[in-house]
Amino acid sequence: MGKLTYVNRKIAGVKLAQSIQRDIQKRIPKIGEEKKLAAVQRDPVVELDATGRQLGEEGIAIVCDALYELAETGLSRIEELNFSGNDLTASSLYHLRRAIAVSxxxxxLDISNNNIKIASVQDLENWVGFLEAFANLKCVRRLEISHNPLGDFAVEAFFQVYALERAIFIPYDFSAGKSNAVDELTDVNYTVEGFDIKSSGGHLYLAPHNNQTSDPEIIAESSRKASIGTVGSGNVSSSPPSSLDAVHDPADIHGLRGIPYVVMSDIGATDLSAMWMSYVIPEHPLPSDLHPHLPPLKEGPFAATLRKYDSLSGCRGIVLTENPLITALGLTVLREAEERRDEDAATVEELLTNGQSRRRSSLVSDMGCDEGRRENRRNSIQERDDSFNNSSFLSKSRKALNDSRYSLDRSRARIQLNVLKAQGVQASLLWKRVMRLVVVSRAVLVDYMGPITIDGFEPALKIEVKGSPRTSVDGTFKLENSPAVSPTTKEPICAKMKGLKLDPKPSESKVYRDSQLPGKLPVEIWMKIILLAEDGDGLTSRNQRLNIFHWSRSRVSLATGLEHLSEATETQIRRVIGKVKGLTYEL
Structure with missing residues (x-):
């Protein structure tokens, strides 16, 4: 009863969608239908396969409405959805989003071989909303979106949504090492070399460091709970045990970051898409790291497909094959991103162990030891590192390591310059937004000398703020009832102050005015106006906005730009965007 297969049906399109709707509604018992309720409880799993049935937008809307209604009862578990080859468009994603968000x-989820492309702002919104629907899903093993003309904007939006998701945490497994070398685990919580390392209840959690902290106990508890839908009016609720209930795993896996296989073959990707994904790949766990923390995989066609991915040369979860517009440079940046992922994994290994399955936390706790003990430890670490073979990451020289990491950045820069030369900032949603913010902010904030803050945070960008205030651009200032006075005059300061009247109790209207800015409005108001006008959907991050405002008000940045006028236009544009940290989304 749980397998709903329509591959060999003679009907297609809307008629088939109506048939699927009726079959799904049969799994929603009404009050008093005890036999139907018992049947659903015996077999709660739903696997729907409508491959190649040309459902179209109208048909997929009918099917997804039925799936949404089914999921809301909490009686069934929707595990597999195959809508490959159904003439779906970007508009169809709105309906899919509703269905998967409550599953x-x-x-x-397989939506390959359709006609999903980003041709308008509405298409982009539907695509982003579809990707955001995965944020709270914890069991997804594959997202198949191949053979759709998605293009570079879709890949960039994928990176944008990926970057906004909170980091996942995976317990570190010490069982692979020597058992007698493992220290007894105690609760720790610290950040070192860009990684958050947390321990609770004998489990270590790893994630790239960010400002959002996570409580390991909360993570462990939430990962064991299934999301059970609410009961619709007139329906009977008797929730089956979710597949998550059996997974007593302290890992916190969710969203796009927790999907082992994201398949993007033949999606019209170019080198620009390869560059965006080169930021995702180092952050994305390998399938082998995620599989142990997902529900058990049943044998069948789906399991066979996943094994096929593993057998592909170079397949490590993110699949970008069959994209002929990706040149040798794009393939290089993807390969170097995979290498960086390996280097980061080796760094984590070194942070947590001493090469012998010992916790790295013991090194952190030795910060207060005497110099002799510290020297002995350094010597022991050096001896251990020297014993590693040449293929080990830890045995690489520092110069070789830096060269390897900078090689990826150089390849990304080459792609950025090529794209800017050929298409300008219009090629990227982020670059276009950053440049618009820079232009408008420059017109409003130039020469503003006061503080720049957003939510209490200051710009990380270090640049000297020089220039004359707007009120003294002619090099002089005028006091009330006094002639113009040069700032360089040697007249005593007390004489200058005679004609200056100070109001010890300024009116409220003066409190909210800033004479350095247009309209004498305070800088906070102007920043809000600029963001509402040019970045209403919040594409840029807080740090990027702070950097843009800070850079735009400085005449030093203007002078620096004038020094590079002889360079190619794309180089100048990239330099400006790079200065405000706007070349990529913040992970």
């Missing part, structure tokens, strides 16, 4: 047990 916490979803393991596989």
């Amino acid at each position: 916490p047990d979803l393991r596989d």
Whole structure:
């Protein structure tokens, strides 16, 4: 009853969608239908396969409405959805979003071989909303979106949504090492070399460091709970055990970051898409790291497909094959991103162990030891590192390591320059937004000398703020009832102050005015106006906005730009965007 297969049906399109709707509604018992309720409880799993049935937008809307209604009862577990080859468009994603957002047990979604492309702002909104629907899903093993003309904007939006998701935490496994070398685990919580390392209840959690902290106990508890839908009016609720209930795993896996296989073959990707994904790949866990923390995989066609991915040369979760517009440079940046992922994994290994499955936390706790003990430890670490073979990351020289990491950045820069030369900032949603903010902010904030803050945070960008205030651009200032006075005059300061009247109790209207800015409005108001006008959907991050405002008000940045006027236009544009940290989304 749980397998709903329509591959060989003679009907297609809307008629088939109506048939699927009726079959799904049969799994929604009404009050008093005890036999139907018992049947659903015996077989709660739903796997729907409508491959190649040309459902179209109208048909997919009918099917997704039925799936949404089914998921809301909490009686069934929707695990597999295959809508490959159904003439779906970007508008169809709106309906899919509603269905998958309430399907916490979803393991596989296949929307390949359709006509999903980003041709308008509405298409982009539907695509972003579809990707955001995965944020709270914890069981997905594969997202198959191949053979759709998605293009570079879709890949950039994928990176944008990925970057906004909170980091996942995976317990570190010490069982692979020597058992007698493992220290007894105690609760720790610290950040070192760009990684958050947390321990609770004998489990270590790893994630790239960010400002959002996570409580390991909360993570462990939430990962064991399934999301059960609410009961619709007139329906009977008797929730089956979710596939998550059996996974007593302290890992916190969710969203796009927690999907082992994201398949993007033949999607019209170019080198620009390869560059965006080169930021995702180092952050994305390998499938082998995620599989142990996902619900058990049943044998069948889906399991066979996943094994096929593993057998592909170079397949490590993010699949970008069959994209002929990706040149040798794009393939290089993807390969170097994979190498950086390996280097980061080795760094984590070194942070947590001493090469012998010992916790790295013991090194951190030795910060207060005497110099002799510290020297002995340094010597022991050096001896251990020297014993590693040449293929080990830890045995690489520092110069070789830096060269390897900078090689990826150089390849990204080459792609950025090529794209800017050929298409300008219009090629990227982020670059276009950053440049618009720079232009408008420059017109409003130039020469503003006061503080720049957003939510109490100051710009990380270090640049000297020089220039004359707007009120003294002619090199002089005028006091009330006094002639113009040069700032360089040697007249005593007390004489200058005679004609200056100070109001010890300024009116409220003066409190909210800033004479250095247009309209004498305070800088906070102007920043809000600029953001509402040019970045209403919040594409840029807080740090990027702070950097843009800070850079735009400085005449030093203007002078620096004038020094590079002889360079190519794309180089100048990239330099400006790079200065405000706007070349990429913040992970």
